[in-house]
Amino acid sequence: MNYKEMTKKELLEELELVRQKYKEYLKCGLNLDMSRGKPSDEQLDLSNDILKIDTFKTKDGKDARNYGILDGIEEAKELFSDILDLPKENILIGGNSTLNMLYDCIARLYMFGDGENKPWHKYDKIKILCLVPGYDRHFDIMEEFGFEMININLTKDGFDIEKVRSLCKDDDSVKGIICVPVHSNPTGVCFSKKALENLASLETKAKDFKIFYDNAYAIHHIYENIEIDNIFKLCKKYDTLDRLLYFFSTSKITFAGGGISMLCGSDKTIEYTKRHLSKQTIGYDKIAQLKTVLFLKNKNNTIEHMKKHANILKPKFDIVFSKLEENFKDNAILSWENPKGGYFVSVNTEKNLAKEVVRLCKECGLILTNAGSTYPYKKDENNSNIRIAPSYPPLDELQTAMDIFCICVRLATLEKMTA
């Protein structure tokens, strides 16, 4: 059945049928929040043994219970170095949230600059390039600081490099770009070698241009193991290492609310960050660091652990794709991306229908991420992008949720087509 080939009369008949089904779902009294990319209880259970680790001595004999070790315990640096192929000397371990670490880095740039250039608050305007659709919390931070966000479209394996180039070249107020390079939130884009080379070698007017590189899903593969090029090495090659702020965390490896985070950057960046950080804190929670390392051990073990996550996530993503195909393969009123990992499925309705679909779902008790949230200022000018987060609900609820979602897409589209 293809709505686009149907007569008005057929569409009206279909609308009547779809409305009936929708009314049935309205009565179901579902109460399901799929708004965020939260791991499920089953996924969290994979790491429960971390709670049982009651050691407090680091491998070099330091006491993780006491003050000190501002930049994190050695073995935590070694773990991240192993997993991400980064020099451990260039790693700083943080608290339970990369978002917090990213925010603090931006706050530091805003308040104090990068150590060589004036603080960003001294500029009338700061512009940040935002890959779209993207992660709402990234955009929220930029908005918080009053930075102007400029949309850069994602492509299949990168982003609109020509637009980025032309914006950066002559404009000193273009100070940075923010991206999720692997299994991007929400589209699942993974950056090609070319995209990363472009990023590392970008010619920028601003001397304090920064790449906010949030590699949140670096090893969060579901359908395919993706290994992208090493941005640290590329930036080193192009002598642009001072622009790199590389973030990673174990939030979606161990516990979402109780992981540990990491910042990696040039010697200068790490030294500068530590200098300011030493005023901000005596040190992050080293018990959390030690537990994480003793639990995850090393790269190989962590990769094995991530396969267990994938085994739980895959059937959920399968449901999303099979429902989408069942409903829309021959009825092109909805398109979607096919991510190889990560936490989201990005779909696009016909123009100007996303908000209505989300509203209709909400009426049935299904909370989706607000339409628009995947764009800066929450403004999706096509009003068509919706982020589906299938990780949290159990399989049966997800089935129902996807049935509801598909009906809502049909209903909104039919109502518009027959209006």
Add this chain to the structure above:
Amino acid sequence: MNYKEMTKKELLEELELVRQKYKEYLKCGLNLDMSRGKPSDEQLDLSNDILKIDTFKTKDGKDARNYGILDGIEEAKELFSDILDLPKENILIGGNSTLNMLYDCIARLYMFGDGENKPWHKYDKIKILCLVPGYDRHFDIMEEFGFEMININLTKDGFDIEKVRSLCKDDDSVKGIICVPVHSNPTGVCFSKKALENLASLETKAKDFKIFYDNAYAIHHIYENIEIDNIFKLCKKYDTLDRLLYFFSTSKITFAGGGISMLCGSDKTIEYTKRHLSKQTIGYDKIAQLKTVLFLKNKNNTIEHMKKHANILKPKFDIVFSKLEENFKDNAILSWENPKGGYFVSVNTEKNLAKEVVRLCKECGLILTNAGSTYPYKKDENNSNIRIAPSYPPLDELQTAMDIFCICVRLATLEKMTA
């Protein structure tokens, strides 16, 4: 023996004897860092059971492992509310460091203001009143932001209120005062009812005047249980609650590097803080919060736990005082405070000798807090205040350390007197 009553010849003879003793200590090869107020291993051991708690469900059935609960779990708010007699609705739970929380509050004022007045970075000058001698890390934060620090002398049970009054009354750039109201670092001053009333009722030109109230040692009694008046209630009485930023943590109750922190303020302050915090993080480590609550349980149990700390700390403070009395009771070349709790003993040498005493100690392998550190900009204009932190070393090492310290005070003083 009183140096001030001795003849030059006697002083020179005494100098020779003291030099001999000092040379013996030089040979000892001691290696002891008494620069920070770190709890001892024995104190940390008191809380090892916290490591064994492997629950993750909050009492209202939430999952502490997952994302969410920005302002902290209910039972953590209840615990702090119980311990400090503060309304739990006005409490926000943070990460492992009050210093970080204090820094973030100041950064927020600097970047965004307090929600009703312009950001502090828009002012040419911001002045902060600093009680002296005080906590070096407080002063470091103020210096980091380029605020002008103004020394306010501590008194026996408060501070120079007349100076504070005259500075605040007509100067809009005087934006805050920072204090440790109980067992103050380093002098041990505890604020009287009058001092607190003065603080709460202070007339300030600045509408966005803030009291940075770091109650770090609220229940950290050693010789006497001190209970001061409730600043929250006083500020409420004088309708100045919006100026209060009240900090507390369990760093020196459970683990120094792995406690949880708290901010308490007016409804408006908490609402405003949460609004900005929601951009900065998804939430702090709730596993740490839950463990802390399950371990400390309630006020009574926490007070009992603090008595165990006191039992470990008291013999150490006893050594400090007995050595000081033995050496300087009848030889007024050194004066000291008698704190009733906390982590420090504040001593004053004769003018211009503190740096030399610290240097002499260092030569013997005894690291003290740098002289000057207890003052803004590290400038003790008398060069006489030294902070002794007796908590960390074992008793026998502390004995030796105090012997060395006393010899160094004698040596430096004699060298000056005979110069």
